[in-house]
Amino acid sequence: MRLPLSALLALPALLSAFVVAIPSPITQHPLILTEERTPLWKSLSNKLIDSIWASQRNEKDALRTPNLTAFRQPPPHTLARYGGDVVVRFNVSTAEEAASLAEAADTLLLDVWEFSQDWVDIRLAKDIVPSLLGLLPTTLQQKHTPLLGERDLSHAIFNTYPAPPGQALSHPTTAVSHLRSRPLTLQASHHDDHGDSNIFFTNYQPLSVIEPWMRLLTSLFTTHVRMFSIGTTYEGREISALRVGVHPTNNDDPNPPKRKTVLITGGVHAREWISTSTVNYIAYSLITGYGRTQSITTLLENFDFVFVPTLNPDGYFYTWNTDRLWRKNRQRTNVRFCQGIDLDRGYGFGWDAVSTAGNPCSENFAGETAFEAVESRRLAEWAKNETEKNNVEIIGFLDLHSYSQQILYPYSYSCSDTPPGQENLEELAIGLEKAIRMSSSFSYEVLAACEGNVAVSNKDGKRTVLPRIEAQGGSALDWFYHEMHVRYAYQIKLRDRGTYGFLLPRENIVPTGKEILSAVLHFGEFLTDQFTLGRMPDEVEEETPELEREDVVDEATEFGSNEDDPWVIVEDLIEEKLVEDISWELRRRRKR
16 A cells, blocks of 8 residues: 555554543553553554545544544543633733732742733632732732633633544634634645645644654654654653754765754743644654755755754643643652752753742742753753764754743843853844744744843833843753853744733644744754855745745635645645655655
8 A cells, every 4th residue: 555655644643533532640640661662553453544544535434433522521630720720911010010020929839921021921720819919019900911811721721632633623713813713724735635634733742642753754764864862851751852964975084074953942841832843843844855945955964953842751741641731840859749840940051049949839940959850951961962972063052932922042041141142143033033924924022031031121211121020040041052152042932922822722833833944944044154054045045935925814824724835834845746655755865
C-alpha cells in the first residue's frame, strides 16, 4: 500500500483518538520509565491502520469509537478545581498601585498569569476577590475587568483539549484578536477536499503523540533530522529534541569550523501549550521544506536548528492529566505539599536568593539554589557540553512562551545593565516583529525583557519603571546571552493579549505557527548575513509567501480556509509531491 507523506506524518495524531482521548491520572501518573517501550501505534494491526487511512477515502465512520465522547465532557477534576475561579485584569499606572498589587499577590499566593507595561492579569477564586481588593489602594479597586468574557474558566480549559476527528471547531465571537466563530478546515493539498489527513496541528497534542511523531520525522528524513535527548527530568522522562541540519560530506578537514547552531525551546512553563505546538510547527516546516524551498535548504546547509518542544515534560504531562494550569516542574521542595520549581527563574546568571527563592508554594518559586531545577540544569549542561566538546557554537536562542505578543531581548534581571550588543539585538527584534506583522497582520511589542514589568512611559515626558510584580532573575534568556555568549537571544511571548491567555483556542495553532515561522526565516536570513555565509538570492523571497503581507479581513483569510491555501506554509510549494511514494522521496534527497 502506498501512503501519501502527509497521511503518514499524521499517524500519531490520528492514533491519539484511540489512545489519548483524555488520559486517566490514576493509570498514567507517575510515569517513570526504566526501559525502552515500543510505541503503541507501531503495534496496531494492519486492519486498524487501514481503517485510519480509510478516512482519506471519505469513510467517515472509520474513526468513530465510544471513547470519543470523552472529548466533549470536562474532566471532573477540572470542574472541581476551577469552577469558581476568574481571571481579572488590573490596569496599573502608579508605583503605589504596582507595589500594593505585587505584595497582595504574594501574600495571598495568587496566580499571576501575565503582566505588561500597563496591566496585570491574575487568576483567583471569586470569593477571594473582596479580600484582594481590600489590600489594594482605592484608585486600583475600580480599575479592573474580568477576562474570558462570559466564559467559565473551566469551560475555557476544556476547550483546549483535543476535539474528535471531523468535529467542527468554534469559539465565542468576542475575541479581540480578530477571531470569528466558524468551523476550522485545514487543507492538506488541492486534491484533498476533506482536509482530515493532516490533523497533527488541528489540536494540541500530548506527549504520547508528540514523541512518536518526532521519531517518525526522524525515520522519514534521515538526511537532515536526528532525534536525541537533552537529559532526563525529575520524574525520569526524556527531554526529547530534534537536530535539523545538513552537515558537509567532506570530513577530511582536521580542524573543521564550529557548527553554528540555533536553539529553539518551548514548553518551559507547562500550561503554555501553544509554545510546544509552535516549536513543533517550525520544526516540521523546516524539515519538510529542505530540498524543496531554496531559502530553507540554504538555511539548513549553513546552520543546525535544535528544537526542544517540551523542556518541562513532567509538568506538561501533569497539565494533561491533573491540572491544566500547572506552571512549574514536578520536583519536590522542602514543603511537602508544594511541588515544583519555575524553570525560567533558576539559571545561574542574575539569580537572586532573596527575591527568587521565596515560598515553594509560589508559582514563580526559583528553588533554594541556582540550577536546583533538574530540567534547567540538564539544558545548561547540554549546552556547555555541545560548545566545549562537540565543536558547536550556539549563535541564536529563541525561547517561546505565552502570552502577550512580545519579543523580549536581554536583560531580564535588571534594567540598570545594558547588554553589550543592544543595538544589534534591537535591530533583529524589530525585523522579527515586522516579519510577523507582514505574515499575519498581528503586531508584537519589542522590549527589553526587564521592561516586561509594569511601567509608565508618558508621565511628564519621563519613563518610570514600577515595582516588579514578580521576580525576573535567573532566566534562560539572560544565562544564554551572558554565560554562553549567544549573540542573539530572545524570549518570544506568543498569542494572545489576554482574551484567552494560556487557554488559547486550538484554532490559533496554525496561524501562530505561520507567523513565528516567518520570524524564524527572517532570523536565519539575518544570521546568514551576519556570519558572512552569503546572502540568500532575491528570488528566494518570491518563493516564501509567508513573508508577504496578508491583509486579514476575516478569519477565513487568516486561517487559510480557501481551497488554494494549504495547512502548512511550505506545502503550497510541494503539494503535488505529497502523494509520491516515500521511498522514492528519500532516494531523491540522497542524490542531492
